[in-house]
Amino acid sequence: MKIRIKGNSLRYRLTKTDVENFDRDGYLEESINFGSQVFKYALQRSATEFLTAGFSDNTIIMYMPAAMAVEWASTDRVGYESNNQMYLLIEKDFKCLDNVAEDQSDNYPNPLSLKLQH
Numbered sequence: 001m002k003i004r005i006k007g008n009s010l011r012y013r014l015t016k017t018d019v020e021n022f023d024r025d026g027y028l029e030e031s032i033n034f035g036s037q038v039f040k041y042a043l044q045r046s047a048t049e050f051l052t053a054g055f056s057d058n059t060i061i062m063y064m065p066a067a068m069a070v071e072w073a074s075t076d077r078v079g080y081e082s083n084n085q086m087y088l089l090i091e092k093d094f095k096c097l098d099n100v101a102e103d104q105s106d107n108y109p110n111p112l113s114l115k116l117q118h
Contacts, residue, residue, distance in 0.1 A: 001043065002014075008086045009089070010089070011090070013090075013092070013093040014028070019073055023074075027045070029041070029043075029059075039058050043062050048063050050084065062088060072092075078091050079092060
């Protein structure tokens with residue numbers, strides 16, 4: 001799972017395995033060590049009606065409604081967004097069209113690559 005924070009927006013991108021684990025467990029978490037402190041970001045299935053997010057104990061949690069989570073994991077839907085107090089976006093991570101050093105073997109096929117092949 002990747003996180004992107006810019007201004008008042010928060011975006012998560014998940015690989016195929018991330019989506020499968022989230023579908024199974026209802027929770028997914030990543031962390032990074034900053035010396036003596038650990039920063040975490042997580043995705044949690046919830047009873048909320050919309051995507052929401054919170055921050056406490058050095059952890060950002062994005063809450064995804066259960067019905068939304070089921071649809072997202074079981075269909076080709078790319079993602080969801082919400083724009084209340086902050087802009088939230090969660091989406092499946094596609095393979096890049098250009099060459100990058102990052103391992104993309106677990107990313108979703110990029111729909112634009114199919115158009116480029118024709």
